[in-house]
Amino acid sequence: MASLSLKGIQKVYPNGFQAVKDFNLDIDDREFIIFVGPSGCGKSTTLRMIAGLEDISGGTLEIDGKVMNDVEPKDRDIAMVFQNYALYPHMTVFDNMAFGLKLRKVPKDEIDKKVREAARILDLDKLLDRKPKALSGGQRQRVAMGRAIVRNPKVFLMDEPLSNLDAKLRVQMRIEISKLHENLNATIIYVTHDQTEAMTLGTRIVVMKDGIVQQVDTPQNLYNTPCNLFVAGFIGSPQMNFMDAVVNVAGNDVTLTVGEHVLKVPASKKKYLIDGGYDKKTVVLGIRPEDVHDSEAFIASSADSVIKSKIKVYELLGAEVYLYFDVEGTQMTARVNPRTTLRTGDDAVFALDMEKIHVFDKETELTILN
Amino acid sequence: MDNTPELDKALSELKKITGMTLEVRTDTPEELENAMTQIRCLTLAYREKYNKNHFLQSLMTDSIPAYDIFERAARLHIEPEAQRILFLVETRNTLDDAVIEILKNLFPSQAKTYLVSMGEKSIVILRPRKASDTIEDINQIAHMIVDTLNMEALTHVQVAYSGSICNLLELPGAFKETSLALRVGKLFYSEQTVFPHNQLGIGRLIYQLPVSICENFLKEIFGSDIPNAFDEETTATINKFFQNNLNIAETSRQLHMHRNTLIYRLEQIEKRTGLDIRRFEDAMTFKIATMVINYLQTERNP
Numbered sequence: 001m002a003s004l005s006l007k008g009i010q011k012v013y014p015n016g017f018q019a020v021k022d023f024n025l026d027i028d029d030r031e032f033i034i035f036v037g038p039s040g041c042g043k044s045t046t047l048r049m050i051a052g053l054e055d056i057s058g059g060t061l062e063i064d065g066k067v068m069n070d071v072e073p074k075d076r077d078i079a080m081v082f083q084n085y086a087l088y089p090h091m092t093v094f095d096n097m098a099f100g101l102k103l104r105k106v107p108k109d110e111i112d113k114k115v116r117e118a119a120r121i122l123d124l125d126k127l128l129d130r131k132p133k134a135l136s137g138g139q140r141q142r143v144a145m146g147r148a149i150v151r152n153p154k155v156f157l158m159d160e161p162l163s164n165l166d167a168k169l170r171v172q173m174r175i176e177i178s179k180l181h182e183n184l185n186a187t188i189i190y191v192t193h194d195q196t197e198a199m200t201l202g203t204r205i206v207v208m209k210d211g212i213v214q215q216v217d218t219p220q221n222l223y224n225t226p227c228n229l230f231v232a233g234f235i236g237s238p239q240m241n242f243m244d245a246v247v248n249v250a251g252n253d254v255t256l257t258v259g260e261h262v263l264k265v266p267a268s269k270k271k272y273l274i275d276g277g278y279d280k281k282t283v284v285l286g287i288r289p290e291d292v293h294d295s296e297a298f299i300a301s302s303a304d305s306v307i308k309s310k311i312k313v314y315e316l317l318g319a320e321v322y323l324y325f326d327v328e329g330t331q332m333t334a335r336v337n338p339r340t341t342l343r344t345g346d347d348a349v350f351a352l353d354m355e356k357i358h359v360f361d362k363e364t365e366l367t368i369l370n
Numbered sequence: 371m372d373n374t375p376e377l378d379k380a381l382s383e384l385k386k387i388t389g390m391t392l393e394v395r396t397d398t399p400e401e402l403e404n405a406m407t408q409i410r411c412l413t414l415a416y417r418e419k420y421n422k423n424h425f426l427q428s429l430m431t432d433s434i435p436a437y438d439i440f441e442r443a444a445r446l447h448i449e450p451e452a453q454r455i456l457f458l459v460e461t462r463n464t465l466d467d468a469v470i471e472i473l474k475n476l477f478p479s480q481a482k483t484y485l486v487s488m489g490e491k492s493i494v495i496l497r498p499r500k501a502s503d504t505i506e507d508i509n510q511i512a513h514m515i516v517d518t519l520n521m522e523a524l525t526h527v528q529v530a531y532s533g534s535i536c537n538l539l540e541l542p543g544a545f546k547e548t549s550l551a552l553r554v555g556k557l558f559y560s561e562q563t564v565f566p567h568n569q570l571g572i573g574r575l576i577y578q579l580p581v582s583i584c585e586n587f588l589k590e591i592f593g594s595d596i597p598n599a600f601d602e603e604t605t606a607t608i609n610k611f612f613q614n615n616l617n618i619a620e621t622s623r624q625l626h627m628h629r630n631t632l633i634y635r636l637e638q639i640e641k642r643t644g645l646d647i648r649r650f651e652d653a654m655t656f657k658i659a660t661m662v663i664n665y666l667q668t669e670r671n672p
Contacts, residue, residue: 082517
């Protein structure tokens with residue numbers, strides 16, 4: 001398998017459109033790295049540059065220490081699985097997986113060995129004689145993966161490979177891909193716009209927006225310590241609640257004022273606001289829905305972080321309840337225990353877990369607390 | 371005289387097309403040359419008369435008179451009246467056997483899909499359109515072609531597709547329309563890989579203007595100092611400003627620059643071009659002018 005290095009990678013199309021700007025990343029051998037971001041953020045373009053399907057306008061791409069900028073895709077030792085894959089309709093599963101190798105004139109016995117090995121890894125051994133029509137969506141997806149595996153590449157590139165599957169199958173295939181990474185010990189670069197897919201699959205995640213890398217980190221760190229407002233809002237579902245708050249420093253105490261609500265900033269976070277000179281300035285306060293509590297015990301112990309509102313929507317999801325309400329004109333969500341007694345139209349009191357708050361500079365949108 | 375490799379190749383091609391096996395005996399190089407010429411003529415004649423690929427190729431390039439189309443189609447067992455879609459696939463490098471093999475297997479001939487080679491880098495896929503096929507389905511097929519060739523042949527491809535073709539008489543027009551879509555798409559929307567014939571926007575308009583009119587248009591706007599290209603940073607600033615619907619606050623935020631820096635840059639562009647792109651009318655003129663500049667540059671350096 002292989003390590004990759006992308007240094008100052010850029011993509012500018014002939015029509016002037018700049019899709020990727022100064023992309024820097026080192027990918028370790030056997031890493032499962034995810035490029036995630038909204039549509040048009042440059043994640044697929046970056047993947048296609050790694051594949052050699054797009055020319056690199058600037059910067060250097062290295063695979064195992066060798067510069068690959070001008071190397072033809074077929075000489076890069078990569079394999080790809082893309083969103084709109086198609087199986088050859090009149091061929092069996094075996095032939096579908098073997099086809100690429102046949103084209104490259106690989107000896108028959110070697111093809112047989114590679115296909116059977118890939119089929120074993122993907123649990124397709126019993127389906128090798130079937131035609132695509134007789135396969136389920138998940139099985140077809142596994143055959144598409146198999147076509148990549150038989151190439152035995154240094155790097156696997158996957159561009160939204162699960163997008164055409166239904167939600168249930170996607171969850172199932174996520175597990176399969178995760179297992180595949182363990183079995184193959186491969187370096188995988190995976191593109192998705194789905195943050196849940198990113199969080200569950202990747203060892204590291206690259207969050208992109210407008211062709212610029214926003215943050216590269218582990219799923220846990222991205223969730224707990226997002227570097228800016230975009231990452232904070234993009235990672236996590238339901239997304240983080242944001243509201244404008246004015247910072248007030250009074251001696252040793254720091255508070256955040258949101259309309260009529262005054263929230264006391266805990267000691268662990270005060271320093272950043274004082275040192276950053278944010279007194280009397282408006283900042284963006286972020287809090288994840290699970291850190292907004294409605295339990296009486298929590299409210300009683302958090303008198304300095306209470307907010308009041310009226311429940312607009314009650315949404316029961318089985319294991320949890322989402323409560324939607326407004327605070328100073330901003331919609332907020334609380335993820336609470338299904339035993340909650342609150343219902344639509346009720347006057348509600350919540351307490352924020354101030355140890356878990358995020359604060360962002362209103363102008364630069366960068367985090368203040370990290 | 372023994373057969374030369376050229377003669378063997380010609381005989382094998384004749385066999386492939388006609389099914390006929392010929393044995394050639396020659397005593398002199400002149401006789402060999404004569405035999406070769408006759409075999410080639412025979413192959414060509416058969417190809418013209420009985421080869422679907424050749425027929426469709428000629429039809430698309432308007433080389434078959436309308437009165438002859440249906441008769442020749444019937445002889446080749448090609449349904450003249452059928453709903454079809456034409457996909458024009460262009461590869462970055464010369465078409466290799468792998469691309470053709472992959473397409474042949476993606477669209478097996480039982481499905482009445484025809485693959486017609488149209489040059490070194492282009493191939494047409496003429497595929498029946500089912501009554502249930504929606505525009506979205508057609509677009510999906512185009513993306514499937516791109517993704518499959520990317521994955522299997524590891525090659526960059528771009529695909530344009532036509533509207534619905536009802537009969538073979540419409541094929542030459544559909545081919546022209548799809549070729550135009552591919553050229554316009556590559557020129558103005560180069561970041562995309564699939565170009566539907568009916569989504570070319572203003573690019574179609576500009577592409578069909580004569581070069582002299584484009585030059586006059588640019589002279590009218592910029593005078594004699596037509597900007598060839600802006601530096602990378604200015605281009606990025608302008609693109610982002612347009613993407614954000616001329617919104618200064620949003621653009622400066624996304625570019626991580628102070629709004630005054632952005633305003634300064636926009637004023638520099640105004641100084642250079644005479645166009646204040648903060649105003650809608652100037653922004654529109656600027657956008658069209660840059661597309662025209664782009665077009666002329668490509669026309670001059672194809």
